[in-house]
Amino acid sequence: MLSHQQLQKFATEASAHAGETPYMLTDLESLREQCRKFAKVFPNIKLFYAVKAFSDVEVIAAVAPLVAGYDAASTAEIELVLRQGVAPERIAFSNPVKSEAAIAHAHKVGVHKFSFQSRGELAKLAKHAPASEVYVRVKMDDSEGSVALSSKFGCVPEEAVELLLAAKALGLKPIGLTFHVGSQATELPAWPNAIYRAQKLVGEARGKGLQIELVNLGGGFPVQYKTGDPRLEQVAATVNDAIGALADVTYMAEPGRFVAADSSVIVSSVIGVEDREGRTWLYIDVSTFHAFMEVFEFHEFLHPVLSLRHVGQQPGGLKDYVLTGPSCDSYDTMSLHVQLPADMQVGDHLLITMAGAYTVVYGSEFNGFKVPPRHFLNAA
Ligand SMILES: Cc1ncc(COP(=O)(O)O)c(C=O)c1O
Structure with a gap:
């Protein structure tokens, strides 16, 4: 679970970021912190980081x-x-x-x-x-x-x-x-x-x-x-x-997951909002095939999602969206039920949180969409 402080840090970085979306923001200090936490609660277990996670x-x-x-x-x-x-x-x-x-x-x-x-x-x-x-x-x-x-x-x-x-x-x-x-x-x-x-x-x-x-x-x-x-x-x-x-x-x-998951958010833009057959579809510029292959393993989308424009505002007026990616493939849908503010618009940025483990490591460039580049915070 992302702390309020971590969320603020990512939101500030994402607001200041002038580059294109999608991209991934990773706080390297979070990875170190997770290693320290693991060592503290498991003093008798040697930690070998599973490289595959990130x-x-x-x-x-x-x-x-x-x-x-x-x-x-x-x-x-x-x-x-x-x-x-x-x-x-x-x-x-x-x-x-x-x-x-x-x-x-x-x-x-x-x-x-x-x-x-x-x-x-x-x-x-x-x-x-x-x-x-x-x-x-x-x-x-x-x-x-x-x-x-x-x-x-x-x-x-x-x-x-x-x-x-x-x-x-x-x-x-x-x-x-x-x-x-x-x-x-x-x-x-x-x-x-x-x-x-x-x-x-x-x-x-x-x-x-x-x-x-x-x-x-x-x-x-x-x-x-x-x-x-x-x-x-x-x-x-x-x-x-x-x-x-x-x-x-x-x-x-x-x-692997424990060390890496909390460290990152993927910042993505809304590229389309469509009402169809009683559902509102939010098309975003990051795809299942870039980063969210785990949806096929867990059969649910694990990552809490926030609207950057609404971070820090009073919660309210939420709405259920279908969260779907940019590619021409119907498997490229992350979730049928994501709660976000009711006034989401094209151009809004999303923070897809807890996205450090088993996300971009699976990434493919299917349909010509590039795997999100990474930006690292707190390098030693
Ligand atoms: C042999 C082995 N060790 C460690 C891991 C890491 O697992 P986790 O990310 O769930 O901690 C995996 C994951 O597939 C694995 O296959």
């Missing part, structure tokens, strides 16, 4: 002094992090299925930590990254309403120990387990359920003589798009309690 070089650099490392998903992400002078030992290659070329490249540049979820991946790792540290991705129950990842990733828990033993037999170093309870995991019991299950697997693996030392909680830490979404402190209460049950392992996590 991968601009300014973001990677801003969080560098505050994170233990980075979760990278591809060769390009590894290269991006290395270019910031980050040591390769601080990178975890947590994409469970990687090309042989990507594994070989990672090994060559000094990345030693890899996730895996199958014997096929182990064979590739043993060949192209011999003796590396590996951790098995286990399918856990996703938090209800999150962007579920277990449909695509993870071995079933019953297979995990066998896979760790197979890693050892191939000369790799099986060091632990990882999971992901779904992005924006607001259903709190999903966290301890997954952690206790992982701890049980650690015990079983140790019982078979393996030296398991790592539980990687993945990402999923939620932000408050809606007032009912849990605060990080609430997640921490349940997570810290659960990790306390097995203290002799290293815990790490790979938050």
Whole structure:
């Protein structure tokens, strides 16, 4: 949830901005603040920032002094992090299925930590990254309403120990387990359920003589798009309690959304207002395909939207709009119900808030509309 102060800061910047819309305004201090908050409420969890959430070089650099490392998903992400002078030992290659070329490249540049979820991946790792540290991705129950990842990733828990033993037999170093309870995991019991299950697997693996030392909680830490979404402190209460049950392992996590979401607004112009069949349509100059692909995953538009002209005015006279993008595609509609002042006009600017995570990183130039450029505030 954007604080009043943050909103004022973005509104002032956007009002002073003379350039064209759409564009993204990112407060790098917000990213740092989120890292500090994470470290404060999770003193026993190492933070590896998930680069995929918002991968601009300014973001990677801003969080560098505050994170233990980075979760990278591809060769390009590894290269991006290395270019910031980050040591390769601080990178975890947590994409469970990687090309042989990507594994070989990672090994060559000094990345030693890899996730895996199958014997096929182990064979590739043993060949192209011999003796590396590996951790098995286990399918856990996703938090209800999150962007579920277990449909695509993870071995079933019953297979995990066998896979760790197979890693050892191939000369790799099986060091632990990882999971992901779904992005924006607001259903709190999903966290301890997954952690206790992982701890049980650690015990079983140790019982078979393996030296398991790592539980990687993945990402999923939620932000408050809606007032009912849990605060990080609430997640921490349940997570810290659960990790306390097995203290002799290293815990790490790979938050992306939590670090990046609050940092940015996308500033967009209204390009058309139309009343049709009982609905008012607000056409804006930023598209689903630029920045809001997550609407297809969550089946709702997560971002609170404000009219810049009305910031600071008494609320009142709101109206329900269909919020839709500029492209010639009917999928390019963000929401059927956005509440905005009743007098919205062509040329008005919108602040689309909490837009730092999983927005412009998905951007395409479909129909010739350019992905919004970024403007960064508070570079160190
Ligand atoms: C392996 C892995 N780690 C971390 C993340 C980041 O998740 P989130 O942004 O929900 O924190 C993801 C997201 O897809 C992921 O796949």
